[in-house]
Each structure stands twice: as structure tokens, then as C-alpha cells.
Amino acid sequence: MNTKSHILVNGHKHVVYQSNALSQKELIKQSAAFYNFLNQRRSIREYADTAVPKKVIEALLKTASSAPSGAHKQPWTFCAVSNPALKTKIKEAAEAEEKESYKSRMSDRWKKDLEPLGTNMHKPFLEVAPWLIIVFKKVHEVGESGEKMNNYYVNESVGIACGMLITAIHNAGLVTLTHTPSPMNFLAKLLNRPSNERAFLLLPIGYPKSPTYVPDIERKPLDEIAVFYE
Ligand code: IYR
Secondary structure: OOOOOEEEEOOEEEEOOOOOOOOHHHHHHHHHHHHHHHOOOOEOOOEOOOOOOHHHHHHHHHHHOOOOOHHHOOOEEEEEEOOHHHHHHHHHHHHHHHHHHHHHHOOHHHHHHHHHHOOOOOOOHHHHOOEEEEEEEEOEEEOOOOOEEEOOOHHHHHHHHHHHHHHHHHHOOOEEOOEOOOOOHHHHHHOOOOOOEEEEEEEEEEOEOOOOOOOOOOOOOHHHHOOOOO
């Protein structure tokens, strides 16, 4: 039996929002604690080959798909790859593109900017991490008889979903990296995606190799990233 009470607004069913409101004291404590927790997140390039249960990946992807999206179209597909042969194919194709990028497609300035991060054309994490999530954006939907149906604010929507996925991965005690081999169209081919889907981001998921060292970089202070108008 559905016990949820609802009302009709312009003929459309609405349910009561289950508010999460806290007292001011709790609000200050909780927002600061969450900042401290999320500020520990780092992009990780070295992974342990330790397995991560599929159930965990399913929960992470459901979290990502709870993101807001233009007209609630949820214009995304998350491809979760643990198949070793497919991971190897993705690694080989990504490294082939990266080789070209580092050799001739990226400017000297760009490579100089990346130097402190220690990136290069080799992407062993694409085989070592137990899961690769390849996020596709749906530039439009396809109707029952093959007709195109609009999606809205696709890049914004998929970007927000990816941010929530990264947050959920950190919350699970796992690590990831926003990897964007460029160009990324080999991913649609390897994963047999339909023509309305474009690769958006690749996220390896797993445990970090132990120990893992990350660049000693600082985040901008609040007064450089925010302006208050009170
Ligand atoms: N896609 C390349 C290069 C790269 C570009 C940026 I901007 C980064 O922040 C990191 C890497 C690579 O993955 O190595």
C-alpha cells in the first residue's frame, strides 16, 4: 500500500519534501565537518588491485543519478567496467591518444602547467583499478519510433552528477581520478554506445596503492574563490 500522501499541483502529483533542517548550532558543526572531510579528497593515480563489490558501485551510481538535471531528464549513462580484457583495450586505446596528445596536441605551456602533477602518457590505473566508470552524456533522447527528443543543460547536468559521484566515492573511503583522454570517442566504440551518447569523463574507482604520494598542492583560500554581497 502506498501511504505517501500527495496533492495535485496543476494536475501533477506532488509529495511532501522530507526536510533535513538542523538547528543553527548543528548546521555550523555539520557544514564545517563535511568541509574537513571533503577537503581530504585527492585525485589518485596509483591504485591497489583490491576488489570492490559490485553492490558498492551500484550504490555510488544511484547516488550520482540523484543529481539535479535539466527538466529532470537525467541525460547520462554510467558504464561500469570490471572486465579485465575490456580494461586492457581501454588502456591501450587511451594511451595511444595520450601519446599523440603529449607528443604534439598539447602546448608546451599546457605541459608545463601539468608538471607539478607528474602526469604522462602512461595510464596503468586503467588496468589496475578494479572498476572504470565511463560517463556518457546523452545529447538527446531517442523516442519509441527513433525520433529525437530534447535534453537540456546536458553538460551542466552531467557535470553535477559527476561531482556527486566523486563525493560519494570519497565518502565510501575509495579514490578516483577525473581522467579525460582526448579525444574520447574511442570509448563509445569500445563500449558499443548508441549514437546519442558522447563520452564525458572516465573515473577509475578503487583503493589507493599503499603508500601513495600526492602532489603537495594548496587549495585557494575562501577570499580568492568567493565574494559576499551582504
Ligand atoms: N589528459 C591528459 C592530460 C591532462 C590534462 C589535464 I588539464 C590534467 O589536469 C591532467 C592531465 C592526461 O590524462 O594525462
